Amino acid sequence: MKTPLMETIPNFSEGRNLENVEKIVDAFRGKPGVRLLDYSSNPNHNRSVVTAVGDPQALGDAVLEAIGTALSLIDMTKHEGQHPRMGAVDVVPFVPVQGCTIADADALARSVAERASKQHGLPIFLYEKSATNSERTDLAKIRKGQFEGMPQKLLDPFWKPDYGPASVHPTGGVTAIGARMPLIAFNVNLSTASKEIADRIARQVRNISGGFHFVKAIGIYLEDRGIAQVSMNLTDYSHTAIYRALELIRMEAKRWGVTILGSEIVGLVPLQALLQSAEYYLQLENFQPGQVLETAIWSDDGDESAAMQGRSDSK
Amino acid sequence: MKTPLMETIPNFSEGRNLENVEKIVDAFRGKPGVRLLDYSSNPNHNRSVVTAVGDPQALGDAVLEAIGTALSLIDMTKHEGQHPRMGAVDVVPFVPVQGCTIADADALARSVAERASKQHGLPIFLYEKSATNSERTDLAKIRKGQFEGMPQKLLDPFWKPDYGPASVHPTGGVTAIGARMPLIAFNVNLSTASKEIADRIARQVRNISGGFHFVKAIGIYLEDRGIAQVSMNLTDYSHTAIYRALELIRMEAKRWGVTILGSEIVGLVPLQALLQSAEYYLQLENFQPGQVLETAIWSDDGDESAAMQGRSDSK
Numbered sequence: 001m002k003t004p005l006m007e008t009i010p011n012f013s014e015g016r017n018l019e020n021v022e023k024i025v026d027a028f029r030g031k032p033g034v035r036l037l038d039y040s041s042n043p044n045h046n047r048s049v050v051t052a053v054g055d056p057q058a059l060g061d062a063v064l065e066a067i068g069t070a071l072s073l074i075d076m077t078k079h080e081g082q083h084p085r086m087g088a089v090d091v092v093p094f095v096p097v098q099g100c101t102i103a104d105a106d107a108l109a110r111s112v113a114e115r116a117s118k119q120h121g122l123p124i125f126l127y128e129k130s131a132t133n134s135e136r137t138d139l140a141k142i143r144k145g146q147f148e149g150m151p152q153k154l155l156d157p158f159w160k161p162d163y164g165p166a167s168v169h170p171t172g173g174v175t176a177i178g179a180r181m182p183l184i185a186f187n188v189n190l191s192t193a194s195k196e197i198a199d200r201i202a203r204q205v206r207n208i209s210g211g212f213h214f215v216k217a218i219g220i221y222l223e224d225r226g227i228a229q230v231s232m233n234l235t236d237y238s239h240t241a242i243y244r245a246l247e248l249i250r251m252e253a254k255r256w257g258v259t260i261l262g263s264e265i266v267g268l269v270p271l272q273a274l275l276q277s278a279e280y281y282l283q284l285e286n287f288q289p290g291q292v293l294e295t296a297i298w299s300d301d302g303d304e305s306a307a308m309q310g311r312s313d314s315k
Numbered sequence: 316m317k318t319p320l321m322e323t324i325p326n327f328s329e330g331r332n333l334e335n336v337e338k339i340v341d342a343f344r345g346k347p348g349v350r351l352l353d354y355s356s357n358p359n360h361n362r363s364v365v366t367a368v369g370d371p372q373a374l375g376d377a378v379l380e381a382i383g384t385a386l387s388l389i390d391m392t393k394h395e396g397q398h399p400r401m402g403a404v405d406v407v408p409f410v411p412v413q414g415c416t417i418a419d420a421d422a423l424a425r426s427v428a429e430r431a432s433k434q435h436g437l438p439i440f441l442y443e444k445s446a447t448n449s450e451r452t453d454l455a456k457i458r459k460g461q462f463e464g465m466p467q468k469l470l471d472p473f474w475k476p477d478y479g480p481a482s483v484h485p486t487g488g489v490t491a492i493g494a495r496m497p498l499i500a501f502n503v504n505l506s507t508a509s510k511e512i513a514d515r516i517a518r519q520v521r522n523i524s525g526g527f528h529f530v531k532a533i534g535i536y537l538e539d540r541g542i543a544q545v546s547m548n549l550t551d552y553s554h555t556a557i558y559r560a561l562e563l564i565r566m567e568a569k570r571w572g573v574t575i576l577g578s579e580i581v582g583l584v585p586l587q588a589l590l591q592s593a594e595y596y597l598q599l600e601n602f603q604p605g606q607v608l609e610t611a612i613w614s615d616d617g618d619e620s621a622a623m624q625g626r627s628d629s630k
Contacts, residue, residue: 007608097608098609182608189600242597243596243597260598261598262599262600263597264600264602265599267606268606268607268608269608270607270609275593277592277593277596277597278592280596281558281592282558282561282578283576283577283578284577284578284580285577285578285579287579291583291584292583292584292586293322293497293584293586294585
């Protein structure tokens with residue numbers, strides 16, 4: 001087994017006072033077993049997004065510290081920004097990256113939610129894969145009404161938080177915590193300038209209008225290239241693979257005599273999601289992730305018995 | 316930049332006295348910067364193959380130690396086995412795995428060859444990418460005549476070794492050392508029982524009969540499945556990609572109304588070789604290896620600025 005690595009991408013409602021952002025981010029610095037990968041602040045959104053990975057336990061502790069710092073520094077009664085938000089710590093996803101499962105991420109989300117609610121009297125909703133009912137899966141539904149509407153919303157028994165009191169934290173509002181699979185931002189460029197065709201194809205591929213369960217998609221027009229694009233978020237590549245979305249788009253595009261010019265992955269993508277596609281297109285039989293040389297080297301199992309046939313320089 | 320990692324797969328002419336094999340393999344154990352991945356002995360071949368990776372300098376030192384141990388334990392005048400061989404240390408390839416190039420592997424091969432020849436009076440041929448002329452690229456040509464024929468062979472000025480004396484080591488014979496790219500053992504299964512069709516396709520895809528430069532291929536018949544297979548070694552995936560070999564086979568098979576049932580990779584495969592195929596089939600534009608989540612985490616550049624757009628939980 002590999003060292004378990006969890007990822008978290010907490011969103012904080014502070015994107016202008018960068019001194020305070022640094023104080024929040026400090027929770028992920030210099031901690032054994034925790035690695036800060038990225039953070040960025042958007043002044044228009046008045047929001048910062050942090051990305052860190054690490055040992056689940058150590059990462060949970062760091063998140064808990066960051067939540068405490070954020071609650072002490074951010075006053076939501078004075079917060080304004082273009083991005084929807086309901087709390088100082090708006091949302092904390094936990095994402096299994098390596099050697100751990102979505103169930104491990106869910107357990108960590110619940111543990112952090114319980115501790116944060118107790119320490120700070122913070123109401124917390126479990127969302128995505130941790131959601132306790134289907135209405136709470138979608139963050140947008142939980143956040144509807146935003147910070148200003150939360151006091152009223154929490155009065156409704158249907159919206160009793162999963163942890164903490166049924167009333168907002170005076171300056172910190174409400175937080176959503178949950179496990180989710182890594183998002184993959186995957187865009188497919190079409191040999192047409194018609195946004196309408198891209199829109200039609202997007203509707204065929206996305207969950208909400210009858211397509212694949214874990215695909216969100218819209219059609220857009222790329223001014224600089226004069227072409228249309230199907231822009232997607234793949235929310236669980238383990239159930240809806242990249243190649244499957246691509247091939248469905250190819251199939252539907254044929255109806256219009258449109259072909260695929262290319263595609264792009266924006267930002268990071270889990271290795272496994274690309275291996276799935278290589279395995280599909282190469283029609284590999286009995287392929288094991290442990291056959292990937294880098295994976296074999298990086299694994300921590302101390303096992304010397306990697307499958308090495310065919311590489312003996314005998315030929 | 317990532318930590319440079321080199322791989323070596325030395326072949327030793329001892330596959331029966333496992334106590335001696337352990338002594339040779341010990342050179343790769345407990346060394347900082349060196350990791351033993353695998354070793355196996357074949358009594359029929361009377362030969363053992365070791366796989367280790369590590370920091371190039373540390374790996375070179377370990378190989379040098381293993382050469383010394385092997386020369387002290389193996390007497391080639393008494394060696395018999397089914398596998399062609401010319402020395403106690405028959406062949407030592409160095410393979411760039413990560414953060415280093417084939418030129419680095421070549422430099423390491425030459426450095427180890429020079430030191431081993433000086434320490435042990437061992438004649439050494441540089442082979443594969445390190446070869447000093449085209450006749451020495453192919454290990455089989457260097458090894459022709461085997462241990463017993465080497466004293467005579469080395470009398471020919473054309474076969475003057477690259478390092479060490481122009482005479483065999485009395486008990487250790489002759490060694491080949493060189494840089495090569497990782498071998499990929501890639502087999503493609505056909506929807507036909509005809510070995511002849513597999514043979515014809517193999518000839519079209521392999522270098523020796525007009526195909527791709529870095530492909531070796533034969534047709535074989537799989538008794539257990541009743542189908543024919545094109546069995547390949549891809550000797551440099553950076554110039555002849557897996558998908559290109561597969562698609563050429565698909566194209567040629569069409570001529571016979573034959574389709575591809577599946578394929579298999581035997582043993583290890585470099586991550587980059589699979590990413591190439593994912594990139595090709597997904598038609599990815601501007602894809603960077605640093606976008607692979609695991610790669611981003613494992614890299615040692617201490618850079619927090621991984622491309623994280625599209626993963627902010629904003630949607």
